[in-house]
Amino acid sequence: MTLDHYVTLGRSGLRVSPLALGAMTFGEDPGAAGCGVEESEKILTAYLERGGNFVDTANFYTNGHSERILGDYFAARPGARDRVVLASKFFANMHPGNPNAGGAGRSAIRLQLHETLRRLQTDHLDLYWLHNWDRNTPIEETMRALDDLVREGRIRYIGFSNTPAWLTAQAQTTALLRGWTPLVALQVEYSLLARTVEGELAPFALDQGLSLVPWSPLRNGFLSGKYRRGAGVTDSARTAFVGQPTDADHVVIDAVHAIADELGTSAAAVSLAWLRSRPGTVVPIVGAGRLEHLDGNLAALEVALTPSHLAALDAASAPDLNYPAPLHGPLRAMLQFAGSTVDGEPSEVYPPLLQSTVRY
Numbered sequence: 001m002t003l004d005h006y007v008t009l010g011r012s013g014l015r016v017s018p019l020a021l022g023a024m025t026f027g028e029d030p031g032a033a034g035c036g037v038e039e040s041e042k043i044l045t046a047y048l049e050r051g052g053n054f055v056d057t058a059n060f061y062t063n064g065h066s067e068r069i070l071g072d073y074f075a076a077r078p079g080a081r082d083r084v085v086l087a088s089k090f091f092a093n094m095h096p097g098n099p100n101a102g103g104a105g106r107s108a109i110r111l112q113l114h115e116t117l118r119r120l121q122t123d124h125l126d127l128y129w130l131h132n133w134d135r136n137t138p139i140e141e142t143m144r145a146l147d148d149l150v151r152e153g154r155i156r157y158i159g160f161s162n163t164p165a166w167l168t169a170q171a172q173t174t175a176l177l178r179g180w181t182p183l184v185a186l187q188v189e190y191s192l193l194a195r196t197v198e199g200e201l202a203p204f205a206l207d208q209g210l211s212l213v214p215w216s217p218l219r220n221g222f223l224s225g226k227y228r229r230g231a232g233v234t235d236s237a238r239t240a241f242v243g244q245p246t247d248a249d250h251v252v253i254d255a256v257h258a259i260a261d262e263l264g265t266s267a268a269a270v271s272l273a274w275l276r277s278r279p280g281t282v283v284p285i286v287g288a289g290r291l292e293h294l295d296g297n298l299a300a301l302e303v304a305l306t307p308s309h310l311a312a313l314d315a316a317s318a319p320d321l322n323y324p325a326p327l328h329g330p331l332r333a334m335l336q337f338a339g340s341t342v343d344g345e346p347s348e349v350y351p352p353l354l355q356s357t358v359r360y
Contacts, residue, residue, distance in 0.1 A: 001301040004051025007281050009085075010184030011209040014126065014157055016054040016085050018276060019298065020213060021047045022287040023057040027065025034062045035289050040069050043288050050298065054085045056187075056213075056285055058131060059116050060092035067119035075121045084126075088116050089161065089187075091131035104134035106145040113154060128155040129187055133163045139171045140178075147180035159213070161187035165200035172208055183210055187285070190214035190278075192252050192271055193222055193245075195319035206280045217275050217284040218268055219249075224296075225260070225267035227253055255316035259309050265299055272300030274313050 093102025288294035
């Protein structure tokens with residue numbers, strides 16, 4: 001597997017690399033972690049030269065500097081922009097004091113897109129993400145505004161990030177029923193240390209044919225290989241920001257290191273390979289503050305996890321999902337099909353006591 005082994009994003013004709021490059025670390029802004037222009041361009045060049053084509057940013061990353069770095073880079077290289085799937089996000093208000101400069105209302109979306117396109121020096125975005133839920137704007141207003149922008153050619157596809165499952169389902173259903181542009185992907189927190197997305201959003205995405213695009217796939221670096229039990233990272237600035245792994249986290253980290261050592265690869269590569277093995281199309285976003293970080297993350301494309309590896313990682317990281325998710329696994333089959341054989345699953349796998357108490 002290589003970066004030019006493209007996959008289609010959701011139910012669309014948009015072809016993207018199996019790992020996206022996140023540009024959140026591009027640019028320097030007081031109070032924010034990031035890398036300078038020179039290092040950002042080295043990282044971007046390395047990703048593109050290896051066949052990568054999916055670059056993700058947001059309007060407020062490093063206070064807009066991330067978008068400006070990308071814009072300057074592609075403006076200096078004629079033709080390069082057209083070979084890249086360029087994605088950005090809207091929601092954050094970049095103009096304190098102007099309540100209509102942020103959020104997901106019609107005027108705010110248009111203003112934010114105008115400024116994003118100006119910083120990126122392009123006339124369109126390939127993918128535009130709603131970055132968060134705007135509780136004050138009807139979702140049909142947001143979806144209609146985005147559909148208008150697709151019809152105008154200013155954006156090509158749309159996706160949601162960090163939104164509740166019920167709202168996401170309402171938005172998708174509204175778009176489909178009204179003939180508006182539907183969602184093609186969801187950008188979500190997802191990793192071996194953050195699997196609660198599997199309760200609602202991941203099943204919804206699978207049902208609707210949406211791709212999942214995980215952010216923080218290494219959970220703030222906990223799965224990068226830097227952290228081992230009894231030897232925490234001593235970087236005071238980083239520790240102040242993300243803390244240290246818990247004992248429960250270390251159970252997962254230990255399992256990852258064991259497989260990485262067996263395969264002769266890195267913990268980051270194993271963690272990203274596990275994500276890519278999940279049901280549906282999963283395209284993790286890899287970030288990098290230095291060029292060597294990118295090289296380590298891209299090693300995931302060379303990792304082939306066996307069924308036993310996947311089973312071990314699944315077991316170590318099994319999430320506690322909120323109600324009603326626990327009712328939709330084995331318990332559902334037990335209650336519905338007790339005393340029967342369904343889809344090759346004999347009823348004997350269920351506790352006899354519970355079988356005997358089922359009432360119809």
